[in-house]
Amino acid sequence: MESHAPYLPQEIFTNILKRLPVKSLIRFQCVCKDWKRLFKTPFFIAEHVRHSRCSVLVFNRWGYKHKRKTLCLIDHDMQVLKYEDPFSLVRRYNMIASSSGGYLICLDDKSSFLVWNLATKELLRCPKFLAFAM
Amino acid sequence: MSSSVEAITVLSSDGDEFKITVSAAKLSKPLNWMLEDVCFSDDCDEVPTIEVNSKTLVKVIEYCEKHAPRANSGASDSDAEELKKWDIEFMKMDVKDILFHILMAANYLHMEGLYDLACQTAADLMKGMTVSQIRKIFHIKNDFSSEEQEQLRRQHPGCSFD
Known part of the structure; x- marks a missing residue:
């Protein structure tokens, strides 16, 4: 049974990923080059820190x-x-x-x-x- | 002009009709703007279409109806606690099948609460997934060369590409 998930736009992607713990992000940098690059951008890092538990x-x-x-x-x-x-x-x-x-x-x-x-x-x-x- | 009715009828992208109370519709910014601009009455034959499929729209309306009383009047701590538990039950759904559609709908309908809830649910589900499960669910291809994979493995010994 194969259901069709929609292609999520980048904005939604980023909003989900910034909620993941660093441990998961380290694992998921192996998903693809785009994700690896995204996790290193100042924008993403700032968003992630804003969401992280202090x-x-x-x-x-x-x-x-x-x-x-x-x-x-x-x-x-x-x-x-x-x-x-x-x-x-x-x-x-x-x-x-x-x-x-x-x-x-x-x-x-x-x-x-x-x-x-x-x-x-x-x-x-x-x-x-x-x-x-x- | 403000609306004079309790509920309005909307069409899903599949062409099905759904009723939503005015107070629940106000949770969505575009629907709220529409309510302010258009006079809805019983003899009004204007039925707005929402570009969300029927299955997703049912869930979105369910969320709106549940959250509307609190959004409109505020709530006590016990109500907030009950609503939190309801949200957890509400979000028990299949990622591919419906959660991603809810995410798209909440984004399109500018529903901050539902959007945040759906993003957090997706993130919580992703924590337990393997890299290949993530690729499958997000339609992503592994574009690392074998040399690059090897280098990443050396930097982070726990890394797996599967």
């Missing part, structure tokens, strides 16, 4: 025993979200800022600033002398 970092836990650190965030519904440090950055660092609904956090590990995207697990390292020069 979360704030409350504490980071040092797991010296396991040589892993866990960042704990608390979201809109008071649920604790735990993120394991995927980079095994065992040196001490401090969180100095977070934005984009808590997805993007900035860490200070003495020699450099790290901008860590919790959703995509991407890490940008910025040497301090460069950061101060900006």
Whole structure:
């Protein structure tokens, strides 16, 4: 039994996709090139952030025993979200800022600033002398 | 001129006639404009056509009739809670068969509440789907080359193209 779903216009598409969690968006960037491109556009990112549930970092836990650190965030519904440090950055660092609904956090590990995207697990390292020069 | 009737008759794109109360029709901006511009009375033979098929229009009218009292007079918290539960039941429908048609209709009829509800329902359903299910439902072709697929898999080890 094959029913015919209508072709949805781009505007409706975007409105549905911006409601998906980042985890699903990462999966669905494999759907096609258009979707992969769309998810990276500033417009889509802004729309997605506007729709996301805001979360704030409350504490980071040092797991010296396991040589892993866990960042704990608390979201809109008071649920604790735990993120394991995927980079095994065992040196001490401090969180100095977070934005984009808590997805993007900035860490200070003495020699450099790290901008860590919790959703995509991407890490940008910025040497301090460069950061101060900006 | 404002309307002097309680309900109006509209035609679906399939040519079927449907009755909708004036207060329910006001949930749609274009229908509301029409009500303000045209005088509907019992001897009025003007029947507007709504470019939505009969199956979808039945659902849209059902939604409007349910939400109209609250939209027109406001509601208590318990009413809002009851309406929320009703919305969840109302949205239990097949994606391809009707949900996408509801989305198109809500967009065309400028019905913000129904449009938001349908978008959220579609998003919630998509969360549990595989990439190939998504492609099938949205009529999308996989246009990644095998090299590009390999590169994406390396960047995001959990990624699947199936």
